[in-house]
Amino acid sequence: MKREYDVLVVGGGPGGAYAAKTFAEKGYSVLLTEKRPAIGVPVRCAEGVGKKLLHEFFKPEDRWIAAEIDKADIIAPDGFKMELEPERAGSEVGYVLHRKIFDRDLIWQAAGAGAEVQVKTRAVSPLMENGAIKGAILEQNGTSHEVRARLTIAADGVESKFSRWCGIDTTVPLREMETCAQYLMTGIDIDPHATEFFVGNDVAPGGYVWIFPKGEKTANVGIGVGGDRCKPGNRPIDYLNRFVKSYFPDGKTIELIVGGVSICQPLPCTVADNLMIVGDAARVSDPLTGGGIYAALYTGKLAGEVGAKGLEKGDTSSRNLMPYDKTWRESYLGKALERNYQIKEVFVKLNDDDLNAIIHSVAKMNMSDFNTLNLIKNIITANPKVALKLGKAGLKNLIDSF
Amino acid sequence: MIEVHREICAYCGCCVSVCPEGALELVDAYLDIDTNTCINCGLCVRVCPLGALEAKK
Numbered sequence: 339m340k341r342e343y344d345v346l347v348v349g350g351g352p353g354g355a356y357a358a359k360t361f362a363e364k365g366y367s368v369l370l371t372e373k374r375p376a377i378g379v380p381v382r383c384a385e386g387v388g389k390k391l392l393h394e395f396f397k398p399e400d401r402w403i404a405a406e407i408d409k410a411d412i413i414a415p416d417g418f419k420m421e422l423e424p425e426r427a428g429s430e431v432g433y434v435l436h437r438k439i440f441d442r443d444l445i446w447q448a449a450g451a452g453a454e455v456q457v458k459t460r461a462v463s464p465l466m467e468n469g470a471i472k473g474a475i476l477e478q479n480g481t482s483h484e485v486r487a488r489l490t491i492a493a494d495g496v497e498s499k500f501s502r503w504c505g506i507d508t509t510v511p512l513r514e515m516e517t518c519a520q521y522l523m524t525g526i527d528i529d530p531h532a533t534e535f536f537v538g539n540d541v542a543p544g545g546y547v548w549i550f551p552k553g554e555k556t557a558n559v560g561i562g563v564g565g566d567r568c569k570p571g572n573r574p575i576d577y578l579n580r581f582v583k584s585y586f587p588d589g590k591t592i593e594l595i596v597g598g599v600s601i602c603q604p605l606p607c608t609v610a611d612n613l614m615i616v617g618d619a620a621r622v623s624d625p626l627t628g629g630g631i632y633a634a635l636y637t638g639k640l641a642g643e644v645g646a647k648g649l650e651k652g653d654t655s656s657r658n659l660m661p662y663d664k665t666w667r668e669s670y671l672g673k674a675l676e677r678n679y680q681i682k683e684v685f686v687k688l689n690d691d692d693l694n695a696i697i698h699s700v701a702k703m704n705m706s707d708f709n710t711l712n713l714i715k716n717i718i719t720a721n722p723k724v725a726l727k728l729g730k731a732g733l734k735n736l737i738d739s740f
Numbered sequence: 741m742i743e744v745h746r747e748i749c750a751y752c753g754c755c756v757s758v759c760p761e762g763a764l765e766l767v768d769a770y771l772d773i774d775t776n777t778c779i780n781c782g783l784c785v786r787v788c789p790l791g792a793l794e795a796k797k
Contacts, residue, residue, distance in 0.1 A: 373767070374769070512786060596752040
């Protein structure tokens with residue numbers, strides 16, 4: 339480890355790896371630190387990602403792909419199953435990844451591009467000079483190191499602390515913290531190319547149960563519930579155990595995965611002087627689906643591109659890094675986050691009758707008319723009660739988000 | 741005081757994200773609580789997917 343780099347990246351998930359790779363490819367000296375002893379483990383993810391979205395960055399390697407998905411089923415509280423074929427399932431048609439392999443390969447790519455990687459190395463505080471961030475104090479193997487950097491990237495995930503230490507409030511409201519538990523199960527009877535989503539206040543209040551195949555008879559079976567609905571005896575692990583007991587009584591659990599995903603709006607600003615925040619740390623995971631892989635890759639890469647311009651000019655002030663914040667907000671990602679936030683705000687208010695009515699009416703929709711705006715129109719026409727629940731402001735926010 | 745049941749905690753970081761005081765930190769595979777900053781609000785206890793945290797009087 340040197341004492342000075344152009345760029346310090348805190349966190350070795352997909353966002354950090356892609357930022358590090360982008361800077362290194364442009365010839366900057368980069369140090370990426372990961373607090374854990376290994377990249378990609380323990381996994382804290384359902385591992386699903388949209389095909390088209392992933393292809394924006396690369397042609398995936400076969401070893402990353404646990405399953406290819408061509409169909410999504412949504413199961414209403416009354417047991418009615420709505421099948422979303424590829425035309426309707428949109429970006430839900432995708433891959434279920436092996437994150438252990440995927441994350442490690444991305445770090446290899448960053449290292450291959452010239453970035454230095456240090457594992458079991460934790461940033462414990464930013465290095466401040468005259469009120470500006472100038473790197474970080476890192477702890478490794480019982481020793482503290484002062485590492486100076488012209489630019490620091492906070493890619494420290496959902497439990498992000500780095501930006502908080504720099505004075506940015508990253509607290510996620512309890513009701514917007516989706517708390518999750520998942521089993522990797524084998525010996526279960528599933529369609530290996532279909533994802534299944536179960537909604538309803540009995541199975542998953544303020545969230546959903548997912549079955550994401552990882553091959554024949556194997557899947558991630560998990561649940562996320564809203565933090566405010568989580569209570570002793572009704573925590574994600576309790577809901578998951580009840581679901582598994584009833585759906586897969588003979589299945590074998592070979593891994594327990596727990597995690598959390600923020601379903602709040604993104605941080606109001608994702609740059610500061612000499613600092614850029616990417617991925618889950620920036621709260622850019624999808625508030626409706628909980629997906630965050632694409633957002634992390636997109637913001638990581640963009641931070642690399644915009645940050646490199648700042649380094650080139652010798653100006654990494656927040657003003658000069660601002661195009662990063664502006665660009666992602668105006669991108670497909672930013673718009674999808676805004677729209678899905680508004681849909682999520684509706685979704686969490688629905689009772690089981692609303693959910694049943696909506697899912698039944700959507701299943702009757704004509705495929706050729708299927709787009710998100712028509713979907714909303716259809717839902718509201720078929721279920722005026724839902725429109726009432728939203729109120730004028732809610733309805734306006736929802737429509738404006740399209 | 742918040743007590744961590746280490747035999748239950750699977751170090752996911754949910755609690756760290758909701759802590760309004762920044763009193764919690766996930767250090768590799770264990771959870772660290774700064775008792776000087778913790779205000780005993782109990783949000784971390786609520787959000788834990790496994791029930792690994794307990795508020796002690």
